Amino acid sequence: MFAGSESGGAARRPPPASLGKVRIAVMKDREGSAPKGGTAEAARAACAPEEAPGGRLVEMRGIRKSFPGVQASDGVDLRLDRGEVLALLGENGAGKSTLMNILVGLYRADSGEILVRGERASIGSPRDASALGIGMVHQNFMLVDTMTVAENVVLGIRDLPFVPDMAAAKREILRLSECYNLKVDPDAYIWQLSVGEQQRVEILKLLYRKAEILVLDEPTAVLTPAESEELNAVVKRMKGEGKAAVFITHKMEEVMSFSDRVMVLRKGKVVAEKATSDTDPKDLARLMVGREILFRVEKGPFKPGAKVLELRGVSAIDERGLPALRGLDLEVRSGEILGIAGVAGNGQRELAEVVTGLRPVTAGSISINCVDTTGKSPLEIIKSGVAHIPQDRNQVGAVGDMSVASNLAMKGYRARPLSAGAILLPGKVRELAKRLIELFKIATPSPETRIKFLSGGNIQKAILAREIGACSSLLVAVYPSRGLDIGATESVRKELVAERDRGLAVLLVSEDIEELISVADTVAVLFEGRVMGLFPAAEADPEKIGALMAGMSERGEESTP
């Protein structure tokens, strides 16, 4: 979709100009003298890339930061030069987000210093960082749902006149979205946008503020492969303009294709620094985890049992009232992992929600263990042994202000052994929490720590542990390895297979074709709310799945929904 922006940009690049000139040009533009009219054409005309001078942009020296019970940064040195992308790697909880939160002024380091463009900088707030041209797209987006794209982009700019000139702001947004091929409607409300579109807004926000130093914290964890490619093109263009980025990811292929240099953190310390061209995914995995990682899951033979989940002619609508599922027929047996492949937004979320009772169906029926559950409440469905690892883990998966232990007990608290009658047994809750923390290697100072203080990946491990632990019949897992480091991803995949071997039925939604082929027994491809193909995973090949995901039928024709 965004292909070509890089080469097109390079061809039009002007001779280097000073940063001052660029600023003046843009200020004029904000005053409305250029581009005129706000049309896409005018925006394109004002789209010449900025200059690309070399030099050191950021240097962090001896950064230390501790939280109760954790040394999150333990004397870290980091440098970032113009025109380069540094991949910051490490296991969940290694201290990546903490280090970057210090750079953007959200946290104060206990000691150490930061130099920006060669000068010592005191970064006490995100505003200070923004004034220095540093901006961050956070692991959890920070947009206001009920406001428009344009309003979100201008939100929080200090030197804004009392009433912001929204017409000028929209023109500038339009210009930037043309330049960087970040298509988004300035008047759309955030809640109307897909995750990928929301991320475009986050990036536009930084570009609007003239950020030169971009921190992208797991930006692709929630993106489709195509959107990740778009982002790669945007980052390459920024590099060409002399900007620089720190890119945090757990996906090794992206490290190889996005970055120039890698830095690996372990327990708050730098354990390796290399040129990307001098390393490979296996080497990086070893550096991060300290052991060999198998990229494939060992799996015994497929022995399906009785039918657990059955969907017949199921249809449902999405938030906007548009059809999301169109007459779906599917079944999952005991001892079977049914993998759902598809580009995000083709009905996967709605499928998981209708099965778990979170979304009503508009037609068709669902049964679990031969009992009709159509229209039943989520609680009734949980009671029939269904567990759900949801897509929006931050919103519905965990309660931030509650302890890790309470979050882990949330599913089982109504029954023995966690409670007797109406009385909750704290000792048992603690016991369960300790067992799950150990089993799933959740990095937390203690079971009493409020869960919001854990790293993103560790919160996710806690939700997984709770759901897998509470499941007795059907496990609905939506992108279960998103945001997990490679060691944890390996454990989760093994765990899914172990549950299947225990006789559970597993509905696994994933965008990772390799994951589906190696973990699932059967693969169904969803496209626009329909099943485009259904076959044994052993017969699946990535190209076939990819074509079906793009809406090509098995006979090679394009689908007409």
Ligand SMILES: Nc1ncnc2c1ncn2[C@@H]1O[C@H](COP(=O)(O)OP(=O)(O)OP(=O)(O)O)[C@@H](O)[C@H]1O
């Ligand atoms: N505000 C906070 N209060 C207490 N502890 C914190 C806070 N922020 C981070 N930590 C702790 O610091 C450590 C490093 O966390 P950080 O979020 O930097 O990890 P990360 O490398 O980004 O991991 P992930 O890949 O899971 O996102 C963790 O042990 C985490 O629990």
Ligand SMILES: [Mg+2]
């Ligand atoms: Mg993080």
